[in-house]
Amino acid sequence: MTAIIELEQIRKTYHSGSIEFEALCGIDSTIHEGEYVAVVGPSGSGKSTLMNILGCLDNPTEGRYLLADEDVSMMTEVQLAEVRNRRIGFVFQQFNLLASLSAWRNVELPLIYAGVHRAERRDRAVAALERVGLGDRIDNRPGELSGGQQQRVAVARALVTEPAMILADEPTGNLDSKSTADVLGLLDELHDSGRTIVLITHEHEVAGRAGRNLVIHDGQIVSDLPTARAGVSA
Amino acid sequence: MNWLETVRAGGEAVRAHRMRSILTMLGIVIGIASVILTVGFGQGAQDKVKLEIDALGSNLLIISPGSTTDSSGVRGGFGSATTLTLEDTAAVADSAVVPDAERVAAVSSSSLAVTAGETNWTTSVVGTTPSWVEIRARTLASGRFFTDAEVSSGADVVVLGSDTAGELFTVGNPVGRTVTIGGRQLTVIGVLDSSGASSTGTSEDDQVLLPISTAKSITGSTTSAVSTIYVEATSADTLSAAYQEINSLLLTRHDVTAADADFSISTQVSLVETANSTNKTLTVLLTGVAAISLLVGGVGVMNIMLISVTERIREIGLRKALGATPSVIGRQFLVEASMLGLAGGVAGVLIGVVGSWVLPALIDQPVTLSLLATLAALATSLALGVGFGVYPASRAARLTPIDALRSE
Numbered sequence: 001m002t003a004i005i006e007l008e009q010i011r012k013t014y015h016s017g018s019i020e021f022e023a024l025c026g027i028d029s030t031i032h033e034g035e036y037v038a039v040v041g042p043s044g045s046g047k048s049t050l051m052n053i054l055g056c057l058d059n060p061t062e063g064r065y066l067l068a069d070e071d072v073s074m075m076t077e078v079q080l081a082e083v084r085n086r087r088i089g090f091v092f093q094q095f096n097l098l099a100s101l102s103a104w105r106n107v108e109l110p111l112i113y114a115g116v117h118r119a120e121r122r123d124r125a126v127a128a129l130e131r132v133g134l135g136d137r138i139d140n141r142p143g144e145l146s147g148g149q150q151q152r153v154a155v156a157r158a159l160v161t162e163p164a165m166i167l168a169d170e171p172t173g174n175l176d177s178k179s180t181a182d183v184l185g186l187l188d189e190l191h192d193s194g195r196t197i198v199l200i201t202h203e204h205e206v207a208g209r210a211g212r213n214l215v216i217h218d219g220q221i222v223s224d225l226p227t228a229r230a231g232v233s234a
Numbered sequence: 235m236n237w238l239e240t241v242r243a244g245g246e247a248v249r250a251h252r253m254r255s256i257l258t259m260l261g262i263v264i265g266i267a268s269v270i271l272t273v274g275f276g277q278g279a280q281d282k283v284k285l286e287i288d289a290l291g292s293n294l295l296i297i298s299p300g301s302t303t304d305s306s307g308v309r310g311g312f313g314s315a316t317t318l319t320l321e322d323t324a325a326v327a328d329s330a331v332v333p334d335a336e337r338v339a340a341v342s343s344s345s346l347a348v349t350a351g352e353t354n355w356t357t358s359v360v361g362t363t364p365s366w367v368e369i370r371a372r373t374l375a376s377g378r379f380f381t382d383a384e385v386s387s388g389a390d391v392v393v394l395g396s397d398t399a400g401e402l403f404t405v406g407n408p409v410g411r412t413v414t415i416g417g418r419q420l421t422v423i424g425v426l427d428s429s430g431a432s433s434t435g436t437s438e439d440d441q442v443l444l445p446i447s448t449a450k451s452i453t454g455s456t457t458s459a460v461s462t463i464y465v466e467a468t469s470a471d472t473l474s475a476a477y478q479e480i481n482s483l484l485l486t487r488h489d490v491t492a493a494d495a496d497f498s499i500s501t502q503v504s505l506v507e508t509a510n511s512t513n514k515t516l517t518v519l520l521t522g523v524a525a526i527s528l529l530v531g532g533v534g535v536m537n538i539m540l541i542s543v544t545e546r547i548r549e550i551g552l553r554k555a556l557g558a559t560p561s562v563i564g565r566q567f568l569v570e571a572s573m574l575g576l577a578g579g580v581a582g583v584l585i586g587v588v589g590s591w592v593l594p595a596l597i598d599q600p601v602t603l604s605l606l607a608t609l610a611a612l613a614t615s616l617a618l619g620v621g622f623g624v625y626p627a628s629r630a631a632r633l634t635p636i637d638a639l640r641s642e
Contacts, residue, residue, distance in 0.1 A: 057555060057635045078559045085557020092639070096552045100250040112239060113557035157556075 001032040003066070004164050004196050005054065010063035010073075012049050012219075023049040024060070025219040031165075031198065036191040038199045038210035038227075046219040048169075051200045055088055055167050056080045068164045085113050089158025093170035095150045097142040097157075103129060104138040107157045114161060128156040132186060148179030155186055165196045172206055184209050237569075240562075244569035248577070251542075258538040259578035261531025262618060266582025266611045267589065268524040273607040274590050276517030278600035283509040293336075293470050294369065295477060296500050297326070297463040297484070317496040320446075320458040322487060326465060331483055334476035336468045339366040340460040342446055344453055349414040350402040357398050358441040359415060361449025367426075369466045370438075377409040377424030380445050388447035392420040396428045397439040413442075416452040420444065473501060531578065532618035539571050539626035543633075550630050551638025564631030568623045575619020579612045586611075 010027040013020055023046045031037050041047040052058040053065060056072055057080075065073040072083050084090075089110075097106045107125035116124070129138050132152040142150050151171060158166050168187065172180040188209060191197055199210055207213050208227055215223040248255045299317040323340040326332050343360040360366075367379045380391050392413060399408050399422075408422045429438040444452075446460070467476040477499055484497055543550070550563055558566075586608070590601040 052636050055555070057639075078561075081554065081557050081559040084555060090555050092552075094548075096548065096555075096639070098549055098552070100246070109553065110556040113553075113559075113562065115236075118239075 001034065003030050004033050004035075004068055005029070005031040005198075006064075006066040008064040010050075010053060010060045010065060012046075012053065012058070013061045023219055024053070027063070027216075027219075027221060029214060029221060029224065031196065033164075033196055034191075034194050036187075036197045036199070036209075036211045037214060038201055038207035038212070039214045039216060040201060040204065040207045041216035042202055045216050047200055047202075047216050049219075050216065051167065051169050054198060055090060055169075056084045081113075085110055086161065087164045089161060089163040089166040091151070091154050091158050091166065091168040091171045093173040095142070095147075095154050095174070097150055097153055099142055102139045102141055103134060103145070103153045103156075106142070106153055107160050110157065110161045124160055125156070128160040129153070131159060132156045146179065147175050148182045151175060151179065151183045152186060155183070155190075159190070159195075165198055166190065168197065168199045170201055171199070172201075172203070180206075240565050240569050241573070243566060244573050247566075247570050248573050254538065255574060255577075258535055258574050259531075259581060261534040262528065262575055262578030262615050263531075263582040263585065265524055265528030265531045266579050266615055267585040268527060269521060269611050269614075270583060270586030270603070270608060271589050271593070271601065272517060272520040272524050274586070274601040274603050275520070275599060276513055277602035277604055278594075279513040279517075280510050281602050282600050283513070293467040293473055294502050295465040295467060295473070295480065297322075297465065297480065298498050298500070299459075299461070300496060300498070317488065318460050318463055320460060322484060323460060323463050325483060325487060326463060326480055332465075332476060332479045334468050334472040334479060335465050337365040337369050337466040339363050339369050339464045340446060341366065341462040341464065342449055342455075342460045343441075343462075344449075346415055346452075348398070348402065348442055350408075350411065353402050353404075355398060355401045357395075359449060359452075360441050360443050361446035362443060363446060365466075366443065366464065369464045372429065373427045375425045375427045376407055377422070379424055379443075385445040385447055388451055389445060390418065390420045390448065391423045391444065393424040393426060393443040394422055395426050395439045395441045395443075398442055399425045401440075415442070415444075418448075418452050420448070477501065528614065528618065532575070532622040535571055535574050535578075535619060536622035536626060538574075539567060539623055540629065542570070543567065543626050543630045547633065547638050550633050551635045551640075554633070554635035555639060560631040563633075564627040567627035567630045568620065571623025571626065572616055572619035575623075576612070576616045578619075579615025582615065583608055583611060 007027050007029045010024055011022065012024040013022050015021075027050065039047050039050060049058075053060050056067065056075075059075070059080075060073050063073060064071060067083065067087055070083070072080065075083065098109075104122060104125040107128050108121040111121040111124060126135070126138055129135055132155050134149060134152055134156065137145060137149065142153065145153065155166075158168075166187075171187070172183055175183060184206065187197055187199070191211075197210070199206070201207050209229065210227060211229055212224070212226050214221055297318065320340055323338060326335060327338040329335070339362050341360055341362045343358055345356060346359045347354050347356045348359070363385055364379055364382055367374070374393070375396060377393070379393055380389065383389075384391055392415070394402070394408060394413075402408065402413060403411065408425055411422050412419050413422060414420070426439070426443075465476060465480060467473040481492075481499060485492060485495060488496055490496060553563060554560075587603065590603050593599070594601050
């Protein structure tokens with residue numbers, strides 16, 4: 001199996017005045033293509049910091065991060081923007097859809113920054129929406145969709161660039177139990193079709209849906225084990 | 235993301251907050267409209283003055299005896315100033331000495347009662363030569379002007395101004411009828427068209443014209459003094475050359491130095507300049523006020539764009555997470571600010587144009603739209619948008635995606 005993510009001794013130190021705070025103290029891990037990994041930990045454990053680094057939203061203070069064989073740990077802001085655009089599909093807790101744009105216009109956003117031509121953008125956005133089961137909602141604005149549907153639009157937006165990895169940050173944190181099941185089902189489907197998914201969560205039930213759990217505590221990985229579901233789809 | 239996409243996205247953002255965008259533009263709309271109207275008023279006033287002075291005759295030099303400060307160039311009656319003579323007139327008319335003079339007319343005028351039957355009317359009685367009618371750019375409504383032969387013979391003929399004709403002859407065509415001036419019977423041979431302009435209070439349409447020889451014999455004047463000599467230069471370009479030629483000729487003839495010249499020459503240009511300098515001061519002042527309101531409008535755009543950056547901080551974070559580089563984000567906000575500025579400018583120009591049609595009817599002042607000022611106003615509004623958009627745009631560009639996404 002090809003490694004998508006290789007982390008070597010990743011450290012992140014925050015400075016607040018004279019106080020130094022080490023959010024991550026030496027993370028080593030490898031995630032392979034097609035894996036479904038949940039990063040689990042209580043708030044303050046450093047999992048948000050790890051998510052920012054994995055998502056190329058922030059540089060580590062020390063260490064090496066290879067994303068699809070590309071060293072992104074010391075990239076500039078502009079280079080990181082390009083890597084995020086090409087390699088990573090984000091799904092956020094708050095959905096982060098633009099209220100003024102219709103579903104397909106939200107989904108096409110990453111393609112605009114990738115420089116894809118207008119006509120092709122629409123085709124690909126519509127295909128991604130069909131993929132998440134919203135083929136009949138392409139012209140609806142976020143306000144006209146339920147929470148679960150909005151998160152599906154966000155998943156379609158994450159898929160549309162064919163990224164190396166889908167990074168979902170508490171994707172069910174704002175959803176009721178029915179929509180949660182809905183979205184987690186969608187992630188399962190994507191995993192079954194071979195997508196690499198990294199899920200950040202503090203809920204063990206949600207984490208249980210992944211094939212592997214990285215438990216993080218006080219900035220360190222305290223356990224890295226396959227779950228009961230590991231064999232099901234591997 | 236290319237410029238076209240950026241402009242399209244900017245237009246969407248401007249439309250998405252329609253009311254706010256309109257309020258933001260308002261300052262620029264008012265500023266641009268007032269700049270266009272102020273410049274238009276100034277231009278209109280200048281055009282009006284130019285039109286009035288052109289109506290007096292083009293390329294005109296007015297030579298008056300003594301030193302005169304009266305802008306009409308006409309002083310006193312017979313005998314009050316005698317430094318200009320018919321001989322001076324003949325010398326100025328000599329094309330060998332003053333090659334740049336096209337036509338010359340001497341004028342000797344006095345105020346006298348004119349009687350026609352039972353009616354009488356006191357008006358300006360002007361003795362002159364036939365070239366007067368061309369120099370003063372006048373035309374005849376009926377009849378003809380008198381000839382050189384009639385000047386030489388001192389014929390008893392008279393041409394009436396249109397107002398004077400109306401006062402003396404309420405019915406019928408005056409041509410062929412007789413009037414009496416100073417006890418002398420004169421035949422009316424023509425009536426002037428209305429000049430359409432009054433210069434410095436005295437109506438150009440209330441006067442009677444007769445051969446200068448006839449006028450002198452009526453007033454009993456034995457001198458050859460004239461009250462004014464009108465000279466028409468060959469063209470506007472030769473006006474100053476003609477001025478120099480006449481000035482040195484008369485200085486030599488009168489044997490005086492320039493410092494104590496006993497005559498003065500005024501031109502149309504100097505009259506126009508005097509009239510325009512007042513207008514210009516007012517225009518500059520009002521344009522300054524309008525420019526300040528434009529500046530305030532620009533600050534308004536910056537203010538709203540800064541609010542917009544704060545309000546859309548999550549959108550900025552999201553766009554960055556999805557791959558927008560800082561320069562793309564900066565450009566997006568800059569384009570939005572520029573569009574607000576330009577849209578305000580276009581609206582301001584429209585209001586200015588409509589105002590230039592409507593206002594002259596309401597306040598009786600001409601407004602001349604200047605294409606240059608309009609284009610400059612549009613360029614300014616765009617520049618205001620860009621200029622005042624730079625700071626908010628750089629604020630947006632500098633936001634880090636994590637902070638932007640995390641904000642509530």
